[in-house]
Amino acid sequence: MLRSVPLDDLRILAVTGSDRATFLQGQLTQDVAAASADTTVMAGWADSKGRLVFAGHLFVARLPAGEALALVVPAETADALLKRLRLYILRAKAQATLLDSPLAGLIGPPGQSGDSQTVRLHGQDERHLLVGAATPTGAITSPHSAWQLANIRAGLPVITAATTGEFVPQMVNLDLIGGISFTKGCYTGQEIVARMKYLGRVKRRMLRFGTATSPPPPGAALYAGRGPVGQVVTSAPAESGSEFLAVVVLDDLPGPFFLDEARTLPAHRLELPYEIPA
Numbered sequence: 705m706l707r708s709v710p711l712d713d714l715r716i717l718a719v720t721g722s723d724r725a726t727f728l729q730g731q732l733t734q735d736v737a738a739a740s741a742d743t744t745v746m747a748g749w750a751d752s753k754g755r756l757v758f759a760g761h762l763f764v765a766r767l768p769a770g771e772a773l774a775l776v777v778p779a780e781t782a783d784a785l786l787k788r789l790r791l792y793i794l795r796a797k798a799q800a801t802l803l804d805s806p807l808a809g810l811i812g813p814p815g816q817s818g819d820s821q822t823v824r825l826h827g828q829d830e831r832h833l834l835v836g837a838a839t840p841t842g843a844i845t846s847p848h849s850a851w852q853l854a855n856i857r858a859g860l861p862v863i864t865a866a867t868t869g870e871f872v873p874q875m876v877n878l879d880l881i882g883g884i885s886f887t888k889g890c891y892t893g894q895e896i897v898a899r900m901k902y903l904g905r906v907k908r909r910m911l912r913f914g915t916a917t918s919p920p921p922p923g924a925a926l927y928a929g930r931g932p933v934g935q936v937v938t939s940a941p942a943e944s945g946s947e948f949l950a951v952v953v954l955d956d957l958p959g960p961f962f963l964d965e966a967r968t969l970p971a972h973r974l975e976l977p978y979e980i981p982a
Contacts, residue, residue: 706812708834708843709851714807715782716835717789718765718772721798728773731792731892732762733873735885739764739773743824744833746860746883747775748873749785754896755869758785759861759876759883763823765803765835776807776833780865792892808834809851810843827881827977828858852940856947859976861910862938866923873897874906875951876937880978909980910937910951913961913971919946920963927965928956947974954982 719728728736734747744761751757758777765774777785782802789800810832814822820836831854834840855862861876878884879901886901900906911934913926919939926934933956939948948971952961963969 706810706814706840706843707846707850708840709809709811709846709848711807711809711833711848711851713779713848715777715779716765716803716805716807717775717777717782717785717800718767718803719774719789719798719800720767720770720772721796723797724773727793727796727798729888730890731789733878733884733891733894733897734762735888736762736773738885741766741771741821741823744776744826746826746878746881748876748878748883749775750873750891750893750897751869752892753869754872754893754900756863756871756873756876757781757788757868759863759873759878761826761833763833766821767803774803778862778864781863781868784865784868805835810834810840811846811850811854814840825858826860828854849941852938853942853947856912856938856940856949857977859910859912859949859978861949864922864938866921867935867937870923870935871937871951872900874900875908876910876949877976877978877980880980905954906981907955908934908951908953910949911980912947912949912974912976914942914945914947914974915963915969915971916945917963917969920948924963925965926950926952926971927962927967928959929967930956931965934961954980 934952
């Protein structure tokens with residue numbers, strides 16, 4: 705069964721022009737040569753202090769005027785990201801814009817989708833992005849929470865307005881899901897990202913949790929016995945309560961953890977599809 709999820713909370717930030725690859729190579733944690741039109745790769749964009757302003761999918765978008773390098777960004781931060789990106793272009797032969805193309809998520813075998821571009825998500829065999837208006841025939845519309853929950857269970861981070869500038873890429877596991885190239889050369893924030901790799905253990909990592917409460921908002925604190933020890937990255941309703949990803953101090957494992965300072969709202973750790981280094 706194919707399910708379609710409208711992704712109205714996401715926008716596509718596209719970079720065109722002959723210098724687009726060179727320009728983005730100096731901005732993103734990912735080697736842009738890895739981007740393709742068929743499958744996304746994960747990437748981050750950090751500020752000069754190595755703190756993320758974006759983490760998500762990078763792919764090659766097929767546009768009427770040619771190809772573009774495209775980032776899938778939250779709608780709430782899209783305008784700010786566009787403005788920030790344009791500040792770095794300077795004399796490069798590159799243009800950045802937000803596309804008006806509708807965006808949907810497909811869960812299940814994608815089949816034929818007319819003139820729309822179908823892009824498989826990084827690490828996902830049954831999930832695709834559909835760029836364009838034509839939803840495959842027979843697809844059943846699912847709520848947006850289904851897509852959010854699938855992202856959480858895949859351990860894929862997103863940087864929202866509430867968490868912009870909060871995390872170094874390794875804290876949200878970009879190094880564990882192929883979102884950082886340590887051989888590509890310089891980019892904004894690269895010195896801090898490289899130092900964290902070569903100086904030893906990452907002290908804070910993104911983990912998955914479940915709770916019986918409603919989804920906690922991004923940026924909300926996670927508590928242990930000694931006080932706040934984590935910060936929520938993203939959350940979604942689940943079968944009973946909700947699930948969320950949070951960046952947590954690893955020395956506070958195995959917990960217990962709570963969503964309130966009074967420790968009345970427990971959160972239990974759940975597995976991720978990849979291993980977290982101890």
